[in-house]
Amino acid sequence: MSQNPSAQPHPEHDEERGLQETLRYPLFDALRNRRTRRVAKGIQSIPAGSLSYTSKHEPEPLTPLEEALLIASTGITGVTLPDQPFLTEDGKPLVGSPMVDVIGRTAGSPDNAQATSFFLINDSGTYFLRRPQGDDALMLAGGQLTAARLIAYAEKCKVKVSDKRIEFPRQYPYYMGRNRYMSNVPGSTILVPVVDLTRQYINGIMFLLTQDAGHRPTFIDDWNFYRVAGVQKWVRNGFLNKDQKIPLGVLGTARIPYEADFLMQNIFLVAEAMGLGAWIHAAFIGPVLLGDPEYRNAGNSLRFRYHTPRNLVRQALKFISPLPSWRPNPVGLDGLMQGYCPPYYGSMDEAVDALIAHKYGPNGLYNNPKDFEQVFKPGLAQKFISEVPHYSEEVIACAKDVCNYIYETYDRFPAHADAMFVPGVWIQMHHLDLDYYDQLFSNGYSETQARHEELWHGRR
Structure with a gap:
């Protein structure tokens, strides 16, 4: 990664000392000392009357090791524990196999979807942080x-x-008030989360459909006169309970983005332990x-692929239709984040x-015991994958009907949230x-x- 000279690595013994001190830093000290401290070296101006300030220092970007430790705080920690029941009291399949991934990160995630990706912004550019693959992942x-390991x-x-x-x-609408003075300034490193809702949104629908007979909800569309959302035949055949309804709007973002909040708190605590x-x-x-x-020409965006709904009726009614149902849908960044929806797939069935x-x-x-063998006692991983129930054919078919209803009705998936969701903070x-x-504060x-x-830098 190319940076200006002030961002080049400092002598190894200095940074190694800082790293080891950080790794020994007590958790409760990080919690107790955590404060928002906004003023960076090189800040141009803080206009505040008699308390105004202009930095006498040059901006000082983080070093590769400092950034690497922050990146690691969002990273992979091993294999999750599938410590859940998967049979009912009378031996029937329970829930199925809800996890979307087996690899765990530093924060929890619904059904371990791990749907949050980060983009890193610094003086040398903007980077997507992908998950290393194969043995590198762990x-x-x-x-x-x-x-050396952290930087690698x-x-x-x-x-x-x-x-x-x-x-x-x-x-505004790009910077909020006073943030324009101190946010995204030279020398700073920013981590901004973007959440792919699509995979876990589909998985969450199937999870709901694995409930016990008589307790599977009927999906209805609260943005379309509360009509049944493509599952009429499943109501008629008794697979779904017509009296237990769930509006698509209730799903919202399906609780998927909360992992981004936890990950940012982890980053904050690590930054505190580092003294940043x-x-x-x-x-x-x-x-x-x-x-x-609408905003693409206003500045330097991430330039995601957008799909614009072609539903003319929906467009005509946009003044009375809730957002984002008629808006262009960010579906992915080609080759890096690609949603489980068209155009990356030919249909919602696919x-x-x-x-x-x-x-x-x-x-x-x-279907592969390799990863589970890292957490199960010898021989138990194979038993687990042999016995854990899969989603049934009925669950998969019914989920397809819900997903197809959403896409065919709104020409986007999901309809009640964007495919690529931005929590709105960094x-x-x-x-x-x-x-x-x-100059201004005590302690x-x-x-x-x-x-x-x-x-970290061998300077007193």
């Missing part, structure tokens, strides 16, 4: 964390998508960040089939301008921030 799951892991994650920072005019400044605040809204056609293949295909999650890390805090920073220059 390279940090065990053993000692060294500078980070480099396997980073894919440059732009030579520039993501940037837009420093006014950190700040979670309003990011560019989804259409701006991802490159909605998208559902792809998810089923991911779970149960020849190399699927529930986290910025930077080297603190301690002079600002010394404005912790001992960790006070010693960062010494521990």
Whole structure:
């Protein structure tokens, strides 16, 4: 990763000392000392009357090791534990096999969907952080964390998508109020989450359909006169309970984005342990960040692929139709984040089939004991994958009908949320301008921030 000279690695013994101090930093000290500290070295101006401030320092970007440790705080920690019942009291299949992935990260995720990806923004450009594949995926799951291992892991994650920072005019609707003075400034590193809702949205529908007989809900469309959402035959044949209804709007984002919030808290705590400044605040809204056609020429977006609904009736009624049902849908970033929906699949049937293949295909999650062998006692992984129930044919077929109803009605999937969801916040890390805090505050920073220059950069 090319950076300006001030961002080049400092002497190894200095950074290794900082790394080891960080790894020993007590969790409760990180919780107790966690504060939003917004003022970075090189800040141009903080206009605040008699408390105004302009930094006397040059911006100081994070080093590759500092960034690598932050990247690792969102990364992979090993294999999850499938410690759940999968049979009812009378031996019938219960829930099936809900997990979407077996690899665990530093934060929990619904059905371990791990749908959150991060983009890293710094002075050298904008990067997509992909999950390393194969044996590289677990390279940090065990053993000692060294500078070399962390930097190697980070480099396997980073894919440059732009030579520039993501940037837009420093006014609303791009920056909120005072944020324009301190957000996304030179020298800072930003991690911004984008969540692929599609895979777990489909999986969540199937999860709901695995409930006990008589308790499977009937999907209705609360944006379309509460009509049955494509599952009439499943109501007629008794597979679904007509008296137990679930509006599609209730699904919303299907609780998938909460993992992004947990991951950002982890990043914040690691930044505190490192002695960096950190700040979670309003990011560019989804259409701006991802490159909605309406905003694409206003600045340097991520330029996601968008699918514009072609439903003329829906377009004509857009003034009384809830958002985002008639808006262009961000469906993916080609080759990096591709939603389980058209145009990446020819139909919603194909998208559902792809998810089923991911779970149960020849190399699927529930058809290969290799990963589960890392957490089960010897011999038990094979028993688990042999006995755990799969989603039934009825569950898969009914889920396809719901997904097809959504796509055929709204010409987008999902309809009640965007395929690629932007939580609307990001986290910025930077080297603190301690002079600002010394000038204005008593105890404005912790001992960790006070010693960062010494521990990480060999400067007193």
